[in-house]
Amino acid sequence: MNDPIYQTDDLIAQDIDAYLDRHRHKTMLRFITCGSVDDGKSTLIGRLLYDSKLIFEDHLAALEADSKRVGTQGQEIDFALLVDGLAAEREQGITIDVAYRFFATEKRKFIVADTPGHEQYTRNMVTGASTADLAVILIDARKGVLTQTRRHSYLAHLVGIRHLVLAINKMDLVDYDQAVFERIVADYRHFADRIGIGPFTAIPLSGLRGDNITRRSDAMPWYAGPALLEHLETVNLDADRMQEHPFRLAVQWVNRPNLDFRGFSGQIASGWVRPGDAVRVLPGGQTSTVTRIVTFDGDLDEARAGQSVTLTLADEIDCSRGQVIARADQPPEVADQFETTLVWMAGEPMLPGRPYLLKLATNVVTATVTDLKYQINVNTLTHEAAKTLGLNGIGVCNLSLDRALPFEPYTDNPDLGGFVLIDRLTSATVGAGMIHFALRRSHNIHWQAIEVNRAAHAALKHQQPRLLWFTGLSGSGKSTIANLVEKKLHALGRHTFLLDGDNVRHGLNRDLGFTEADRVENIRRVGEVARLMTDAGLIVLTAFISPFRSERRMVRQLLPDGEFIEIFIDTPLEVAEARDPKGLYRKARAGMLKNFTGIDSPYEAPEEPEIRIDTTRLSAEEAAEIIVQAMTT
Known part of the structure; x- marks a missing residue:
């Protein structure tokens, strides 16, 4: 096959295969944009997609048409419309729901969640933050650090987001003044140090004009740091962090297609597993050995955190949905009482003593708040006495469950330490929380068998x-x-x-x-x-x-x-x-x-x-x- 035409086709095919292989092995960054209302989160993401040439022509035509219909402020394109998908959002010019967008550059793939800025939609922000690796905290350069800025920063830190970008937006409206930028950074740093936020990256930008979005802007020669996209492409993700922890898999489904096969399906929360590994099933405590790691594409010799697999065990032991399969010599704790941080997301107040449903990993149990220790004021960070939590309230409280569950502190394992509370009557999610530790009393108090029942x-x-x-x-x-x-x-x-x-x-x-x-x-x-x-x-x-x-x-x-x-x-x-x-x-x-x-x-x-x-x-x-x-x- 010496024909030049075939040789050209072969080269094209090789180039395509090489491109697909590079794309397949790119790292994935999940990030959120958050902050106060009208800080420009949707506009920022829209500009990021537009300047990165990541919008299809038909989408661009629809965007231009929508911009003319809605009306823009001296701009041909309203970039916020790219992510404001709900009709109510477009009519009001605000974000209500969490809008997810996927895009990719030559260096990395991204999933971005545009979260609402309004206080009443803080619960939606928590939803977006729960799976994010990085948070872009937007601040309007004219307004500085606001209450919602502090609340979103606190929540991002609370759910374990380790990488923060302080995006000081609308610099064009303050004449690109370096002093304004530095004053806001200093204010935010004072707040961040008090809640334990480590280093963060501060970037001055303008989402509307595109300054420091995909490339450095000549309008701010005093800024020597990276543009936003450059930072997103190069930030270290700590991708292997959960693989360093002991093996944990919460059973989602018992796979029994016939009498000859019984497997336990779920996503590996942390660590890795191989056939022959000794495992323990909790809360029961039975032990066995992994015989196979089954997937749709065939058996694996090893599976790691983030993979969804079906495990078969050497012994016929009691194991069902909600139980956790763990490394036999490093099992998680099992308890029914915890100290937690709780974020309240409902208009009706949280009431200690009232039963709620608690979802932890693949378990759903009944839980009550037995003691609200204090509420956290996100502005002053003081601990305030309170009997209840209102909408968007954040408090530290003790929880009691109707049965013991395997768990790990949220800081060690978000999958086994993060939970939601659900109203028993309406099935609405009313709270989200993070487990700190088991209360000592949960290990010291046991049911006493009584013969006269x-x-x-x-x-x-x-x-x-x-x-x-x-x-x-x-x-x-x-x-x-x-x-x-x-x-x-x-x-x-x-x-x-x-x-x-x-x-x-x-x-x-x-x-x-x-x-x-x-x-x-x-x-x-x-x-x-x-x-x-x-x-x-x-x-x-x-x-x-x-x-x-x-x-x-x-x-x-x-x-x-x-x-x-x-x-x-x-x-x-x-x-x-x-x-x-x-x-x-x-x-x-x-x-x-x-x-x-x-x-x-x-x-x-x-x-x-x-x-x-x-x-x-x-x-x-x-x-x-x-x-x-x-x-x-």
Whole structure:
């Protein structure tokens, strides 16, 4: 094949193969842009893509058309439109969602996340930061360091981003003044030193005009550092950091296509593994040996952090989704109580004692905040006393889980140390956190086996334990009806005990007020006491407003199926207020009683109670008889 045409084709093919091979082996940098609103994050990314010649012609034509329709400030192209994808973003000129864009240069591949600057969308910024290697913190040169700048910097540092670029934008609007740049850098350095941020790279630039974006600008001859793209292409990624840690794989799926194959699939969080390695499955602690590392493309002789694989083991041991396969001689800790840093992302406040779902790696368990130690003021970095966390609040708190999980501190292993909290009713993500360490009490407290169990107590009393949970507004008649029900059950020879809301607050809960946080703790304590009483074989009656569905559901889940009987004393607010036997509504209306249910604090009515009593149609005696009949038939 000496024909020059074929030789040319061969050379072209070789060039293409060489190019593809270079592209395939380029390193990948994931980075985010963050900062306060209107600092120019979207414009910066758009300019970066435009000046790097990384926009297809059809995209460029659409961008020019959109720029004319939206209207730009003296510019032919509105670069922010490249990443502001939502209609609401384009209309308002702001970023709401996290916009991800992929691009590549000759030296490196990139995934950039443009995160929102508005305070109400801070949770979206945390989402983008959770997978990033580098953060570009933008500052408007006219405004300097703002609260949201500090918050985003704190969060970026908190989630373990080691590389920070301080991009001081809109230098063209301050006449490229070196003194302005240096003053902002000094202000930021003072803040960064206080929260433990190490060296960072400060770059003066203009996203709108393209200064110091892809190449050095003649407008700022006093600046001797790299342009932004140059720095992004050359920054050291510490790519092998997680491979230096012991082997960890959180099982995502048990792969059982047939009776001859059983493998455990997931992504390796850290370290490496080879066939023949001894491993331990946690939290159970069983040990075995890896026999194969299976992938779609065939078996591997070795797999490392970041790879998704299926492992087969030499022994038939109990292993399921949520468990962690680890190096046998270096297993992670297992605990059910932790100290954590929590970032709250919901409009409704975080309430200690309220149960949430916690997702850690491939596990989902029930968790409660047992102690909010302090809230962090991102401006002053002071530790402030607080009972709850509001939207965007950051606090250090203790968490308690309903079962022990394998974990590692977030600073050692983000995959096994980072978690999210989920609202049990709405399934919305309400918080994100980082584990510091296990509380010592989680290792020192163990369940004691008791031979005389709840079944033995119930058999001695010849009855089925029950928790009759009366809920309704103040003045609905809960205590009156519950008292009548107990009298009737007692007359029938049943062993009962009545926990009344007012009576409990004279002793067990005398330290609690009527804020939402205190109401949650009130019901948590009562639920635990009621559970212990049902363990003793009693029929327990409780008469509490218990205004929140979440806490009533928490108590229900403390008991075996069928033992929690929710009794809704359904009385309209106007009827309960007309009765007002204790004068509480009158005080609440006069502003003398704060956080009163039905007036300035909500009541969430049961959706599917076991028994519903309409007190506008039934007398207390009739209601009690209906409840007793339901309990004894």
